[in-house]
Ligand SMILES: NC(=O)C1=CN([C@@H]2O[C@H](COP(=O)(O)OP(=O)(O)OC[C@H]3O[C@@H](n4cnc5c(N)ncnc54)[C@H](O)[C@@H]3O)[C@@H](O)[C@H]2O)C=CC1
């Protein structure tokens with residue numbers, strides 16, 4: 163039974179879902195904050211469900227040999243070392259929409275809080291001061307709202323801004339003019355946004371390009387009296403530069419939900435007039451927390467129980483409906499990869515995968531990943547569909563895919579061609595209606611062979627007597643051949659044989675086979691079927 167650790171505070175709905183789906187679950191919501199304890203226990207788990215407090219570092223991943231999936235109940239995954247996870251074949255998934263409305267609402271709430279100084283006015287009023295003249299605010303109607311990053315959350319903020327009768331401008335390199343028009347907003351360059359906005363709100367991930375996107379130089383371009391809201395990630399705004407600008411009066415106020423270091427127990431922004439801070443509450447509503455907990459548990463259980471993948475950041479999605487149709491072809495792709503991987507002894511330069519007929523309409527990214535996993539496995543035992551594309555890239559293997567409408571007699575087939583410095587080798591297969599994979603072509607030679615756990619592959623000249631010699635040799639040793647498949651390119655040309663054996667063969671016996679006059683090459687192959 164798969165076992166999952168929930169190491170951050172998640173709605174207990176998640177725990178119930180794991181149990182209902184037959185996944186054992188330990189709910190330890192404070193464990194994620196204790197790095198040492200996490201390192202101590204993580205080795206026991208197949209899945210880890212987190213929010214932003216647990217840091218899934220390379221060290222944690224190294225300490226987790228069983229881990230298959232990290233599920234982030236939320237959006238940002240900057241607390242997960244995704245390359246390290248991918249290298250170990252661990253899927254990292256998030257819940258990209260469950261808390262977007264809630265977070266957009268928090269940004270709007272902070273905008274109002276800053277425009278009307280609500281927290282300070284509240285504190286003063288409750289202290290019995292009645293400082294009516296101290297808290298002069300600004301109207302939002304008719305003001306320009308500048309949105310940096312107009313993805314899911316930014317777009318919701320945009321629509322709320324439009325609803326509040328604001329003029330909305332957005333900077334996002336990936337925002338199309340059509341989408342901007344649909345949202346009723348204007349797409350602008352960053353500097354123009356800085357120059358025009360009365361309120362600026364950030365909604366990008368934290369990347370090398372977005373880090374400190376608001377710093378002293380950016381602030382210098384802004385309108386005097388601008389107000390800045392950050393509900394995305396600490397690190398997007400240089401906190402010290404913002405604090406200086408608030409002190410100088412250049413920036414009239416800021417709403418800050420996220421900090422460079424979290425938990426933020428100290429910050430240059432603390433204690434300044436009209437800075438409204440919240441402790442990373444963007445996603446903290448009961449609705450959003452129900453959404454993300456439910457979704458992450460379903461997604462993780464789908465993967466651990468059924469092999470279905472959704473919202474993974476390092477692996478193509480495979481829906482639960484798609485999984486049964488795709489699974490036989492995933493197996494086929496892996497077997498073709500494995501065939502080529504076991505026969506190839508020099509460095510691979512190029513891999514081309516051709517999808518003909520029905521597989522061409524499937525999720526070919528998953529099939530490519532499976533073929534690469536099969537191909538690399540003879541060299542790297544722990545490689546899987548998650549890590550294989552990254553491993554291939556790191557090894558400089560160029561991977562390409564071609565999709566084609568049905569051209570042959572088979573409903574669909576997959577052909578894998580592997581090129582090294584010295585040669586190009588191709589192998590093709592299909593899946594019959596029984597879901598079982600078959601080899602249908604090896605090195606351009608047609609054949610039709612079942613796939614067995616133990617197989618002997620031989621290449622020889624098409625001369626009489628090969629079958630007899632092989633059969634006699636096996637017979638003398640008392641080894642049963644379950645199936646014998648033959649093919650040749652033309653009479654007297656190159657021939658190949660695939661023998662489906664009942665069990666493994668010893669190396670000594672293989673040497674005997676290799677010594678046969680008729681046999682050019684003999685290789686024992688094993689497949690995980
Ligand atoms: N405070 C909180 O509790 C929460 C914070 N977040 C954070 O909000 C942020 C946005 O989330 P979503 O809208 O769901 O993400 P998203 O991926 O839907 O949108 C991000 C947008 O940023 C854009 N972008 C990327 N690089 C950019 C750049 N250099 N300049 C301008 N735009 C750029 C992308 O094109 C994309 O449209 C994330 O960092 C996420 O972690 C999300 C949920 C809760």
Ligand SMILES: O=C(O)C(=O)COP(=O)(O)O
Pocket residue numbers: 213214215235236237238239261442443444445446
């Ligand atoms: O979903 C996100 O990106 C968030 O920042 C929410 O973080 P949290 O789950 O509240 O720790």
